[in-house]
Amino acid sequence: MAPRQTADREGPYVLRDRTRASVFGAIVTKGPIARSEIAQLTGLSQATVTKAVAPMIAAGYVAEQEGSSGGRGRPRVPLHICPERRFAVGVKVTEREAVGVVVDFAGRVVAGGRVRLESPEVPEAVAGVRRLVRQLLAEKPEFRERTFDLGVAVGGAVDLDRKVLRASPILGWQDVPLGTLLEERTGLRTVVENDVNALAVAEQWFGVGVDVPWFAVVTLGAGVGSALVLDGKLMHGARGAAGELGHIVVEPGGRQCRCGNRGCLEAIASEPAILASIAEAGGPSGIDIEAAVGLARAGDAPAFTAFMRAGVALGAGIATLANLVNPARIVLSGEGLVASDLLMGSLRETFAARTLLPADAYELITRPLPDEAWARGAAAVALRDIFTGPLEESPNRPLRGAGSSLTP
Amino acid sequence: MAPRQTADREGPYVLRDRTRASVFGAIVTKGPIARSEIAQLTGLSQATVTKAVAPMIAAGYVAEQEGSSGGRGRPRVPLHICPERRFAVGVKVTEREAVGVVVDFAGRVVAGGRVRLESPEVPEAVAGVRRLVRQLLAEKPEFRERTFDLGVAVGGAVDLDRKVLRASPILGWQDVPLGTLLEERTGLRTVVENDVNALAVAEQWFGVGVDVPWFAVVTLGAGVGSALVLDGKLMHGARGAAGELGHIVVEPGGRQCRCGNRGCLEAIASEPAILASIAEAGGPSGIDIEAAVGLARAGDAPAFTAFMRAGVALGAGIATLANLVNPARIVLSGEGLVASDLLMGSLRETFAARTLLPADAYELITRPLPDEAWARGAAAVALRDIFTGPLEESPNRPLRGAGSSLTP
DNA sequence: TCCCTTCCTTTCCGTTGTCAAGAAAGTATT
DNA sequence: AATACTTTCTTGACAACGGAAAGGAAGGGA
Known part of the structure; x- marks a missing residue:
């Protein structure tokens, strides 16, 4: 050892x-x-x-x-x-809303909902999650009776043990003891995890990880993220900052990224970056990603080129990841996959060209991401802790003092 | 779990x-x-x-x-x-020679030697290692009496369990059951490991890994290699191909690499690549790396530029690695470090610019690599197996039937 | 019906690690 | 000097755990 x-x-x-x-x-x-x-x-x-x-x-x-x-x-x-034996709640928190699901013991989504957050402040978010949880658990009596666990997924660096959100550039939060706050407010044992990592945990227990303990998850959307499961273990890195695929440089000297560098993968392949590419190339500006996809499919040159460029950048980034950690599978997911028909060609091509091993040593999978998948990932984190923890009927804490904490 | x-x-x-x-x-x-x-x-x-x-x-x-x-x-x-209680032999095998050391139980080198290999064929190498082991163990009686383990380090992909060298582009070998061959020939329990990984194991037990279980080893020399220790575990990857830092692309479209791609880190920052850079830029060709270092130090422009370029490429590659797996420490080692005064400036600068975390979240260490360090790494792998294995006085196999296998 | 095969269960046992109590080996205090 | 105190290490009783082996249990095939 x-x-x-x-x-x-x-x-x-x-x-x-x-x-x-x-x-x-x-x-x-x-x-x-x-x-x-x-x-x-x-x-x-x-x-x-x-x-x-x-x-x-x-x-x-x-x-x-x-x-x-x-x-x-x-x-x-x-x-x-027994899927009905116990449930868990998972919530994904963003600036504007909290999306939540109830999953059964087999990891299947059995209920879902969302609440809008009026302001991106911590108290509002905590209150929103509390409302959401309450609403979800109210859907069926067995949810109330057999739910003891809550998983929370957020973008940013997380301290798992202390259940603290260390820093979230997206939410603008820093050192927020989210876990403790929500445990108090919901009465549920709470785990906090990075959103992409949560997705990876869901894959590990209910997706591609069931077969193979070496895989990576890459998400496309407003940003580009990744998570690594190596040798069956989710890798957090020394400071919880592993998997920052979005900020590896794929076009040296390329477009400015919000992180301060130039040519980051995220500055080329994220949705805002693609839109910016189109505008720069003389295409329309102010459009949204669906419109951009439409344009590109219709053969609009600036749009098409922007997606191709993003695909190349992604292929390069993922090949880099593959060369460094050699996962057996790579799962591509995220809202950005709506453009997968535009992206995947150049992506696969670049990927195949740049891996040291023959490209067929890797399984490159695209996985459409329903909106609630992030929340499901959060729930999977909570489930994992049940599966791997001690077998106890009721959780450690006096959680179901119920009314007191869940009613106003 | x-x-x-x-x-x-x-x-x-x-x-x-x-x-x-x-x-x-x-x-x-x-x-x-x-x-x-x-x-x-x-x-x-x-x-x-x-x-x-x-x-x-x-x-x-x-x-x-x-x-x-x-x-x-x-x-x-x-x-x-007790350092003297038991010894282990480590051998690094290259095309031309086998370098070996005896280390004591505390991982210190207590004897060393080398043999030239007449041809790069497997039988010659096995015979050479056998001679080398014999010669090393003959140095002191306690070596013969208290050495039961041999570690072998080679460049290439290794199957640890089957003790097979799966593929070594450098040696031109494929599917060689090195472990078994050497166990038969030397009478020592043998482990085979990739050379850079072996270096990482040495760091893990006797170097930087003693403090921190998240680190990377990067080697500079005829090639560029790396090994990752994450969460206390040496990462081999799904196919044993993790850590191919040398073949991530840092200059898209850049110089041709022997792997077939363009712009690989190894195609820019390895010693042959630096020499090629100098020649391309109008500098002398046919010189060796020491001469190139001399030229660069003396202010020769093509040489100086080539080293700067290598430093930038390395900084970029290492930053990529840092962003993806977030090690606490990164150890730079290898023969290529003779040029560290030339490389490290641009390397550190590029690294600092490209990591998402502030650069001081990483400890970047250079470690001069004595010629025998590779062999010491191999020995460390053997020691690790003693430390983590069952506590037995004598090894499993009837190893010290001595004479029969070690004498002609 | 009897046998055979494979899966599950039970019993017994050795190993392992903890707890709690106690011995050991020093320093501080009277 | 004698006593108290503090921390480290040791010992012995004990419970939990996992394996080996033998004993059912539940089918198929002849």
């Missing part, structure tokens, strides 16, 4: 009951799966798996399935998560 | 006795350290540390030190590794 700096004061093992966590993880990610398969997958003995599963079934988290026959011998009994 | 793909069939825990490994690791990396401090550092109880340490002392791996007094209460008893 490598030298350890962080003393995770937890108990006997680094993670409270690693075994339980990996068995649980296998059931969540590998769908219906028999005990014997879990044993093979995790390297645990069958006996251990049986014992680990028992309390999960007792707690109603996991159930046996009428199963498959087929082969010789005693048929395996597939196990699956 | 995140979903696990690899079933590490090991035993109860993921790593055979995690506790022992982390206690051992604390003693190795944190120098003389008292039991109580180890407990704090690792999160284990004092009792556990006491019990874990006992067999190490019994085996002679660890010893108590006459200790420090000072504070109130019973004085702590510092523990330290």
Whole structure:
């Protein structure tokens, strides 16, 4: 074991009951799966798996399935998560609004909503999230009864342990103890995570990460972001600033970026950057991205060129990422994908040209991003903490003092 | 715990006795350290540390030190590794020669040597390493008696588990079961690792990684390489191809690289690339790197410009790396550092301009690389496996059947 | 029906790490 | 000098955990 700096004061093992966590993880990610398969997958003995599963079934988290026959011998009994057993709320906070979802224990969205935030101030946001959570949980009685966890996704650097938003250029906030504030206000155990990272966690548990523990998520939209899952672990970096794909330089001396540099990927391939490119090339200005996409599809030269340029820049940036950390898969996501037909050609081409390994060593996936996906990511972070934490019926804190905190 | 793909069939825990490994690791990396401090550092109880340490002392791996007094209460008893208890051999294999060292248990080089390889063929290399190992172990009787491990560093992609060199463009080898071959020929338990990764392992256990588990190693020389240690783990990538800093593009459309692309960092900042730059700019051609450095220092314009350009490219590449994985430290090393006075100015400047975080969030360290450092890295890999493996007096295999395998 | 195969469960056991109490080895105080 | 105090290390009882092996359990095939 490598030298350890962080003393995770937890108990006997680094993670409270690693075994339980990996068995649980296998059931969540590998769908219906028999005990014997879990044993093979995790390297645990069958006996251990049986014992680990028992309390999960007792707690109603996991159930046996009428199963498959087929082969010789005693048929395996597939196990699956009970989706209705417990829910989690995920909220994505932006300047203007908070979007929230309720997800079930299988990571599926079962309810959604949003509230407008009147001002981009912390108290307003906290109050807005509180309203949103309350509204979401009110939708069904089982939500109120079986929801104990809240995940919050924000753009910016986050201190996971202290549940503090360290700095968010987008929101203009700094050192906000969001987690604590929301725990007090909602009565739910709260985790705070960077928005792109949250998306990656959702992929890890319910998407591409189910198969492969090496992947990257790249988001296109108002900015360009990325998150890295390497060897099964989400990478935060020494200062929580890993994955700043948007601010690597792909056109030295290129257009000014809001970060102060020139030629950042974000200064070329983000939506505002594409619009600016079009205006600079003599195209219309003041249009929105849909209009730009329309123009480009219709063959308008400035618009088309701007998207091509963005695709090349993205391909270059992603190839750089691939050369440095060698993920097996790269998921492209974000609102910017509405233009994927315009972007992907030049993107793939540039990517293939610039990776050291043959391009087919990487799986480049585009994933359309419904508006609530960010919130779902936040919820996935909350779920992860349930899956990997100790198996307790009720959460640690006296959360459901309910009325007192959720009613005015 | 995140979903696990690899079933590490090991035993109860993921790593055979995690506790022992982390206690051992604390003693190795944190120098003389008292039991109580180890407990704090690792999160284990004092009792556990006491019990874990006992067999190490019994085996002679660890010893108590006459200790420090000072504070109130019973004085702590510092523990330290016994450097002479066991040795390991590390060998770096290149086209022309094999360089080897013997390191003691504290990672210090205690002997060194090299053999010329007549041809760049596998059998010749294996025979050469065998000769080298034999020669090194013959230097002192305690080497022969207490050396059971060999680390081999090579340029190229390595399959650690199967101990196979998958592909080495430099050596022109492919799918060579180096580990097995050398285990048979030397009688030593053998590990094979990529050369830059090996350097990173040495840093992790005996260098900058002792303090901080997030760092990168960048090597300058005939090529440009890098290795990443993130969250205390050396990153190999999904296909073992992580850390290809040399082949990220920093000058789009720039000079042709041997990998086939244009403008790779390696095509600008490696030693051959710098020499080519000088020649292109009308400077002398056919000179070696020392001469080029001399020219540049003397103010020769083409030479000076070439080094500046390399510095800028390196700064850009390293900034990209920093933005993507956010290491706390970046160690610059390699033969190319002979020109550090020429490179570092423009390198630091470009780096500072291009990182999203303020540049002082990163520690940029240059580390002169004695010729044997590569071999020492290889030995560090072997040591790591001792430190993290089970505590056994003699290795698993019947290694020291000695004479039969080491004599002709 | 009997056997065979495969999956799951149970029992027993060794290992591991904690807790709590206590011994050890110093300094500070009277 | 004697005593108290403080901190470090050790010891022993104990519970949790995971594996091995043997024992069902649940099907298919002859």
